[in-house]
Amino acid sequence: MMGSQTVCKVPAVDFTDEELKPGTAKWASACQVIRGALEDHGCFYALYDKVSMELYNSVFILMEELFDLPLETKLQKISDKPYHGYYGQNVHVPLYESLGINDPLTMEGVQNFTKLMWPAGYDHFCETLGLYAKLVVELDHMTKRMVCDGYGLEQKNCDSLLESTKYMLRSFKYRLPQKDENNLGLHAHTDTSFFTILHQNNVNGLQVKLKNGEWTDIDLSPFMFLILAGDAFKVWSNDRIQCCEHRVIISEKKERYSMGLFSLGGKLVETPEELVDEEHPRRYKPFDHYEYLRFYATKKALESKSRIKAFCAIDYADEN
Ligand SMILES: O=C(O)CCC(=O)C(=O)O
Ligand SMILES: [Fe+2]
Numbered sequence: 001m002m003g004s005q006t007v008c009k010v011p012a013v014d015f016t017d018e019e020l021k022p023g024t025a026k027w028a029s030a031c032q033v034i035r036g037a038l039e040d041h042g043c044f045y046a047l048y049d050k051v052s053m054e055l056y057n058s059v060f061i062l063m064e065e066l067f068d069l070p071l072e073t074k075l076q077k078i079s080d081k082p083y084h085g086y087y088g089q090n091v092h093v094p095l096y097e098s099l100g101i102n103d104p105l106t107m108e109g110v111q112n113f114t115k116l117m118w119p120a121g122y123d124h125f126c127e128t129l130g131l132y133a134k135l136v137v138e139l140d141h142m143t144k145r146m147v148c149d150g151y152g153l154e155q156k157n158c159d160s161l162l163e164s165t166k167y168m169l170r171s172f173k174y175r176l177p178q179k180d181e182n183n184l185g186l187h188a189h190t191d192t193s194f195f196t197i198l199h200q201n202n203v204n205g206l207q208v209k210l211k212n213g214e215w216t217d218i219d220l221s222p223f224m225f226l227i228l229a230g231d232a233f234k235v236w237s238n239d240r241i242q243c244c245e246h247r248v249i250i251s252e253k254k255e256r257y258s259m260g261l262f263s264l265g266g267k268l269v270e271t272p273e274e275l276v277d278e279e280h281p282r283r284y285k286p287f288d289h290y291e292y293l294r295f296y297a298t299k300k301a302l303e304s305k306s307r308i309k310a311f312c313a314i315d316y317a318d319e320n
Contacts, residue, residue, distance in 0.1 A: 007050075007132045008024055008210045008211060008212045008214065009210070009216065010037065010041055010043055010044055010045055010208065010210070010218070010226075011033055011036070011037045011044050011229075012044065012045035012046070012047060012224075013030050013033055013034060013044055013045070013046055013047070013138065014047045014255065015046050015047060015048040015049075015142065016047055016048065016049045016223070019040070021273070022145070022149070022318055026060035026090055027146070027149070028144075028149070028157070030146060030156075031146045031147075031150035032150060034143065034146050034147060034150055035147065035150035035151065035248075038147065038173050038229050038233070038237075038241045038242065039240055039241060039242065039284045040210075040211045040242070041208065041209075041211050041242065041244060042190075042208075042229045042241065042242035042243050042244030042245075043208055043226055043227060043228035043229065043244040043246075043287060044226075045220075045224055045225070045227075046139060046143070046197075046224070046225045046226075046227050047223055047224055048139050048223060048224075049223045050138060051132060051135050051136070051199075051222075051223075053222055055128065055131065055132060055135075056199075056222045058128045059128060059129070059132050059259065060201040060212060060257055062124075062125055062128055062129070063171050063173065063201075063257045063259070064077075064257065065125075065264075066099065066117060066171065067097060067099075067171075067173040067257075069117060071088075072088070073116075073117060074086045074088070074097075074099060074117070076116045076117070076185045077098075077099055077100070077116055079114065080119055081102070081293065082130070082251070082290070082293040082294050082296070082297070083100070083192070083293055083296075084100050084102055084168060085100070086098070086099050087099075092187070093184065093185070093186055094174075094181060095170065095174045095175050095177060095181070095183075095184070095185050095250055096173075096174055096185055096186050096248070097172070097173045097174075097175075098171060098172045099170070099171055099265055100168045100169065100170040100171075100262075101113040101129060101133070101168065101170075102168055103166070103167065103168075104129060104130065104133035104167055104168070104169040105130075105133055105134060105137060105167055107126075107130065110126050110129050110130045110133070111126055112188070114126050114129075119297070126268065129169065130167075131260075133167065133169050134236045135136070136169075136197055136225075136259075137167060137261065137319055138251045139197060139225065139227075140167075140195055140197055140261060140263055141162055143195065143227055144158060144161055144162060144194070145158050145162075147233075147241075148161070151231075151237075151240075151274070151275065152274075153272065153274050153275075154274075157257070157272050157274065161236075162195075162234070164265055164266040164267040164269070165194070165263050165264070165265065165266060166263070166264045166265070166266045166289075167201075167261060167262065167263055167264075168261075168262045168264065169259065169260070169261055169262075170259070170260045170261075170262060171257065171258070171259050171260075172186075172257065172258045172259075172260065173253055173255065173257050174186075174205065174248060174250050174255065174256040174257075174258075176250065176253065176254075176255060177250060183248075183249055183250045183251055184248075184249060184250075185205055185247070185248030185249060185256065186247055186248040187247055187248065187251045188209070188245050188247040189245070189246070189247070190230060190231055190243040190244060190245055190246075190307075190308075191228065191230035191231070191243070191244075191246075191261050191262065192230055192231050192232065192264075192289070192292060192293055192296055193230035193231075193232055193262040193264055194230060194232040194233050194236070194265065195228065195229060195230065195231070195233065195261075195262075195263050196227075196228050196229055196230055196260050196261070196262050196263075196265045197225050197226070197227050197228075197260065197261040198218075198220070198225060198226045198227075198228065198260050199220065199225050199258065199260075200220045200256065200257065200258040200259070200260055201256065201257040202221070203252050203255070203256040203257070204217060204218065204219055204220070204251075204256075205248045205249055205250050205251065205252065205256050206218040206220070206226065206246060206248055207246060207247055207248070208226075208228070208245065208246045209244070209245040209246070211242075215247075218246075225311060228244040228246060229241050229242065229243055229244055229306070230243050230244075230262075231243050231292070231307070231308040232265060232269050232289065232292075234308060235240075235269055235270070235271060235283075235284040235287075235308060235312065236269065236270070236271055236272070236275075237271070237275060238271045238275045238276060238280050238282065238283055238284070239283050240275070243258065243308070244273060247307070248271045262294075264289045264290075265289040266289075268287065268288060269286065269287055269288075269289050269292075270287075270288040271283070271284060283313060283314055283316060284308075284312045284313055285312045285313075285314060286312075287311065287312045292308075292311055292312070293318060295311050296308070
């Protein structure tokens with residue numbers, strides 16, 4: 001019966017395998033699984049155990065403490081970068097709240113955020129979130145190396161992609177709907193990032209749209225992450241990689257907390273020469289990632305079918 005039916009599901013890659021090293025057959029085949037998954041669905045599961053159970057528990061306990069702070073405190077987190085500040089109390093998505101830590105790989109990034117939330121300081125928060133970010137960034141780096149290898153690109157392409165990456169670690173809380181509210185946690189969207197690496201407390205709710213157009217539930221556990229491609233990878237890959245459409249529906253009776261590591265381009269986002277040929281002419285103009293973030297919420301963006309195309313596609317004609 002093999003091949004008579006195409007099974008449409010999100011593939012999983014086992015990063016806990018000690019033999020998953022560059023140059024091995026295992027690595028090469030995992031690179032192809034990742035490439036295939038990103039081209040089909042724009043996402044895949046990563047089994048990854050570098051974040052210990054203890055760290056995982058600490059992170060999500062701290063997230064409860066963080067969102068339990070008074071609203072005035074949370075509102076202190078503002079940023080000149082769009083989508084880097086506090087977000088919440090929105091009538092269209094009343095269950096959703098989120099807070100982001102800019103540059104979580106630097107001591108300064110985590111400390112600045114902590115000082116805003118807890119002016120008297122909170123060392124345990126700083127240390128825990130700093131370590132967590134570092135470990136998830138390692139997963140991000142390894143995955144990007146595998147994407148580059150999957151396309152047969154030279155090391156230098158990947159080095160320049162990794163060197164220019166900026167990170168933001170965002171945390172999300174979804175409260176339970178009240179009797180008169182529906183259970184939409186977050187409406188369907190694609191992310192602006194290269195990758196978003198998602199992790200959650202043991203409460204499901206995330207759904208992604210598969211290649212066949214069906215929505216599927218994402219089931220995450222302490223050692224399971226979802227890596228999803230955003231608009232920047234669509235541009236970088238010259239339309240080979242799909243950006244993953246996802247949403248959150250709250251159906252469990254417990255509050256949901258999730259973490260997302262977002263990677264953005266610190267330099268221009270552009271398609272490497274190697275991914276441009278006769279069959280794949282360059283589709284997008286190079287762009288500044290933060291400028292795209294500013295464009296993302298404008299009327300023009302919201303009215304277009306594809307925001308990234310409206311922003312920087314060469315020969316753009318909106319079919320709307
Ligand atoms: O809560 C989640 O798992 C996803 C959040 C999300 O998609 C976003 O804020 O972009
Ligand atoms: Fe998202």
